[in-house]
Amino acid sequence: SAVISQKPSRDICQRGTSLTIQCQVDSQVTMMFWYRQQPGQSLTLIATANQGSEATYESGFVIDKFPISRPNLTFSTLTVSNMSPEDSSIYLCSCPGKTGNEQYFGPGTRLTVT
């Protein structure tokens, strides 16, 4: 299984500011995924990030709010822009496993917007 790290692990931000979350995988992967887990809720896919192409966003998520970079096969960033308290969530990145359709997850970034 892949080992995934995320930075920062948590942050408290003021509304109107932006935060960039980093995700690092210990092996090369074609796709990386970004999920949001709102307080007490399940995970919702924000976007799929392929290296060398624009990220694919799910319904309800837009690039201006959640710009994503994928500069190489082991790294991705997600920016949460112009934050509001409703953006307070855990943000997790993941990548596919090699043997099937499973995904492996990073430890998450716990974001609080005040």
Next chain:
Amino acid sequence: AQSVTQLGSHVSVSEGALVLLRCNYSSSVPPYLFWYVQYPNQGLQLLLKYTSAATLVKGINGFEAEFKKSETSFHLTKPSAHMSDAAEYFCAVSDLNQGGSEKLVFGKGTKLTVNP
């Protein structure tokens, strides 16, 4: 679009008792199904997965799940609960994202409490 329903947002069992966490999926064809566990302040860990090889799937930490097509279910069980099993458990199904590649759709989760 695929979806999963987890019955019971909270389940409480005694240590040593049977653990049963329920998951039903919506799909006309056998999907890929997964159970993940999330311990407090941690990411998700894959417990087990169903990929059509066998209907009874064994995972880590003594958990197993049985795929029942007739009931569209994929319930998670463990014969004897341990205090360390206290966590939130998510059932997930594979689906296609907006770009046509695979993604996971998660249920709302079931929080398991184990009482001494």
